[in-house]
Amino acid sequence: MNNLLIPNPKEAESIHIIREVAAQFERPVLLFSGGKDSITLVRLAQKAFYPAKIPFPLLHVDTGHNFPETIEFRDKLVEELGLELIVRNVQDSIDQGKVREERGRYSSRNSLQTTTLLDAIEEFKFDACIGGARRDEEKARAKERVFSVRDDFGQWDEKNQRPELFDMLNGKIHVGQNVRCFPISNWTELDVWEYIKTENIEIPSIYFAHEREVFFRDGMIWTANEHVYREEHEEVMVKMVRFRTVGDMTCTAAVLSEAVSLDDVVGEIRESTISERGARIDDKRSEAAMETRKKVGYF
Amino acid sequence: MSENRKLIKIATAGSVDDGKSTLIGRLLYDTKSLTTDKIEAIERSSKQRGYDYLDFSLATDGLVAEREQGITIDVAHIYFNTEKTNFIVADTPGHVEYTRNMVTGASTSQVAIILIDARKGVIEQTYRHFFIANLLRISHVVVAINKMDLVDYDEEVYLKIKADFDALVAKSDFTEDQITFIPVSALKGENIARKSEKMPWYVGNTLLDHLEVLEPADLEPSSVARFPVQYVIRPKTEAWHDFRGFSGMLYGGNLKVGDEVTLLPSLNTSTIKSIHYFDQEIQEAAPGSSIAVTLATEVDLSRGDMLVKSGELPRSDKRLTATICQVNNKPLRIGGKYILQHGVNRVMAKVDQIESRIHTDFTGMEEAVQLKLNDIGRVHFRLSKPIHFDSYHSNKSNGSFILIDEAEYDTVSVGFIE
Numbered sequence: 233m234n235n236l237l238i239p240n241p242k243e244a245e246s247i248h249i250i251r252e253v254a255a256q257f258e259r260p261v262l263l264f265s266g267g268k269d270s271i272t273l274v275r276l277a278q279k280a281f282y283p284a285k286i287p288f289p290l291l292h293v294d295t296g297h298n299f300p301e302t303i304e305f306r307d308k309l310v311e312e313l314g315l316e317l318i319v320r321n322v323q324d325s326i327d328q329g330k331v332r333e334e335r336g337r338y339s340s341r342n343s344l345q346t347t348t349l350l351d352a353i354e355e356f357k358f359d360a361c362i363g364g365a366r367r368d369e370e371k372a373r374a375k376e377r378v379f380s381v382r383d384d385f386g387q388w389d390e391k392n393q394r395p396e397l398f399d400m401l402n403g404k405i406h407v408g409q410n411v412r413c414f415p416i417s418n419w420t421e422l423d424v425w426e427y428i429k430t431e432n433i434e435i436p437s438i439y440f441a442h443e444r445e446v447f448f449r450d451g452m453i454w455t456a457n458e459h460v461y462r463e464e465h466e467e468v469m470v471k472m473v474r475f476r477t478v479g480d481m482t483c484t485a486a487v488l489s490e491a492v493s494l495d496d497v498v499g500e501i502r503e504s505t506i507s508e509r510g511a512r513i514d515d516k517r518s519e520a521a522m523e524t525r526k527k528v529g530y531f
Numbered sequence: 532m533s534e535n536r537k538l539i540k541i542a543t544a545g546s547v548d549d550g551k552s553t554l555i556g557r558l559l560y561d562t563k564s565l566t567t568d569k570i571e572a573i574e575r576s577s578k579q580r581g582y583d584y585l586d587f588s589l590a591t592d593g594l595v596a597e598r599e600q601g602i603t604i605d606v607a608h609i610y611f612n613t614e615k616t617n618f619i620v621a622d623t624p625g626h627v628e629y630t631r632n633m634v635t636g637a638s639t640s641q642v643a644i645i646l647i648d649a650r651k652g653v654i655e656q657t658y659r660h661f662f663i664a665n666l667l668r669i670s671h672v673v674v675a676i677n678k679m680d681l682v683d684y685d686e687e688v689y690l691k692i693k694a695d696f697d698a699l700v701a702k703s704d705f706t707e708d709q710i711t712f713i714p715v716s717a718l719k720g721e722n723i724a725r726k727s728e729k730m731p732w733y734v735g736n737t738l739l740d741h742l743e744v745l746e747p748a749d750l751e752p753s754s755v756a757r758f759p760v761q762y763v764i765r766p767k768t769e770a771w772h773d774f775r776g777f778s779g780m781l782y783g784g785n786l787k788v789g790d791e792v793t794l795l796p797s798l799n800t801s802t803i804k805s806i807h808y809f810d811q812e813i814q815e816a817a818p819g820s821s822i823a824v825t826l827a828t829e830v831d832l833s834r835g836d837m838l839v840k841s842g843e844l845p846r847s848d849k850r851l852t853a854t855i856c857q858v859n860n861k862p863l864r865i866g867g868k869y870i871l872q873h874g875v876n877r878v879m880a881k882v883d884q885i886e887s888r889i890h891t892d893f894t895g896m897e898e899a900v901q902l903k904l905n906d907i908g909r910v911h912f913r914l915s916k917p918i919h920f921d922s923y924h925s926n927k928s929n930g931s932f933i934l935i936d937e938a939e940y941d942t943v944s945v946g947f948i949e
């Protein structure tokens with residue numbers, strides 16, 4: 233038996249937030265992407281309710297362009313922990329004519345996810361969606377509350393946010409509204425990696441260096457794959473790479489890396505001079521890309 | 532985190548354009564916390580705006596409206612670390628209209644950096660923010676006298692402002708050792724992370740060095756243990772058939788197996804049988820732990836109830852008096868009914884009497900019938916059920932609450948119990 237527990241303040245805060253979600257809402261859901269942040273969330277949720285099971289399902293909005301390694305990992309995790317997983321597909325939203333597939337050089341299904349997500353929220357009447365967004369990721373995210381109230385259209389009203397005082401969370405909402413909840417708001421990328429390391433949490437293999445067919449564009453490394461638009465002259469080559477963030481293939485760039493273990497990865501992150509979002513193609517669209525997407529219901 | 536770096540939480544304060552965001556941007560830059568893509572973005576934006584210097588405020592002013600107007604509107608949370616320390620900074624707005632955002636940012640911080648423009652000296656907004664720091668009982672205040680480059684790094688200017696500020700300190704609850712003065716230029720990086728050669732007359736630490744020597748333990752006053760029940764864990768599985776764990780965050784003091792506890796509101800007593808942190812059983816937990824406890828006897832205890840050590844009971848009352856800061860456009864009115872959230876517990880509250888509006892320049896108070904946005908006042912409440920509280924003075928977490936509008940559900944006020 234351990235003698236004295238000295239808390240890790242960030243972990244303790246996250247557990248507190250997750251318990252508040254379970255207590256304050258009727259139908260919460262954890263948005264699970266298969267990326268390291270949502271995997272960390274799952275561990276935190278386990279800790280929050282142990283020895284009981286996590287009292288809410290996971291929802292994966294699948295763009296259909298995910299790395300197969302991520303999907304395999306997702307299914308294994310769900311199986312091992314006995315979690316309930318709901319999957320909704322962007323392809324279905326496209327087939328229903330609700331959104332239109334982008335075409336051409338920078339086409340991606342990333343922003344199409346929003347519609348599929350909002351439909352799923354309506355279908356299951358979710359009143360709270362737990363997400364793994366962190367404030368250090370991006371300048372608009374730095375302004376986000378832990379409990380972020382959204383209207384019927386999922387919109388974020390950035391100038392009219394509820395003040396959050398001390399650790400008191402106000403999740404009271406009207407019918408039709410829902411709340412996006414961000415338990416790891418105060419974590420940095422390095423915090424997440426160090427946590428994965430100390431907790432010995434399994435993550436998908438694409439986070440470690442591996443050989444992959446890629447091509448270079450705009451100083452970034454893109455996955456060469458049927459889902460990713462590529463021009464004739466953009467030459468495919470095999471490189472040792474890993475991913476720092478895992479969205480779908482069309483919006484996640486790789487980095488050259490030799491890091492094969494968690495220690496190596498943590499070491500590389502510490503030394504890194506490029507931010508994690510620097511490898512997100514979706515953020516490069518404009519200076520306010522994130523803020524604009526959030527206003528219409530994106531995470 | 533695993534590296535056992537200490538965690539220090541800071542809020543900025545001070546009037547509009549005093550250079551708060553610039554100072555934080557500078558701290559990020561000088562500690563190499565800005566990645567090249569972010570620096571490039573700042574360079575691009577600065578150039579677009581026609582500046583011949585790097586506008587570091589762009590590192591934290593993330594909203595389109597903020598960048599357009601060159602001001603901070605809402606709190607930005609910024610993270611950086613040095614070898615020894617993890618910092619969380621709440622960069623708050625200086626504009627009077629957004630004072631509530633300053634209160635919000637400061638509520639989670641242990642340290643406040645109050646900036647003063649060396650050309651302007653101590654002005655109304657300085658009073659107000661120092662008053663709020665005092666009200667919130669922030670443990671440590673750094674007064675950064677900024678834009679020293681615009682006053683020729685003149686020691687006289689610094690001393691004059693320091694003397695003016697000392698006069699304020701004398702009127703507050705702060706003691707001298709809780710306040711530190713540093714002359715800086717956020718824009719040029721003087722005395723931020725690098726000791727300034729332009730101000731040889733200043734012998735103290737740079738801002739960064741000063742922040743690094745602070746110890747979290749000194750910044751979190753200890754108190755008695757308070758354990759509000761957040762969520763009852765009932766696995767109902769074969770292995771854990773009879774398990775009933777009361778989960779929550781522990782505040783104020785340690786709790787250990789075998790402790791005699793009193794349950795509120797029932798006043799029943801019991802003993803801590805076990806303490807759980809995930810799959811580990813532990814003997815004792817320190818404040819700030821998110822844990823689950825089981826009790827030796829079958830008891831009735833649910834969310835919103837509280838568990839304390841017998842002999843350390845809080846006050847229980849249906850009436851209370853608090854200092855209120857109004858954080859919503861809707862004014863607080865006599866007779867108004869609200870949902871009062873005290874930690875994780877909610878009751879209904881009615882405003883019995885608004886005794887006064889308090890001048891935020893330490894000059895006293897005046898009569899008032901309502902409290903408008905950003906007003907601070909002394910208010911008497913009547914509650915639907917008793918709550919179990921301490922004074923904010925003796926226990927921050929158990930001495931504060933928020934008021935939620937009954938119709939809109941917005942958070943409209945924050946209260947500090949007397």
Ligand SMILES: Nc1nc2c(ncn2[C@@H]2O[C@H](COP(=O)(O)OP(=O)(O)OP(=O)(O)O)[C@@H](O)[C@H]2O)c(=O)[nH]1
Nearest residue numbers: 547548549550551552553602603625678716717718
């Ligand atoms: N010369 C000089 N200018 C400075 C210094 N610090 C900040 N400034 C300038 O002062 C202006 C306001 O700076 P900000 O950092 O945006 O001010 P702020 O306190 O964050 O303002 P709000 O958040 O809107 O209250 C900018 O033009 C800065 O470049 C300094 O040390 N010297």
Ligand SMILES: [Mg+2]
Nearest residue numbers: 551552602603
């Ligand atoms: Mg600012």
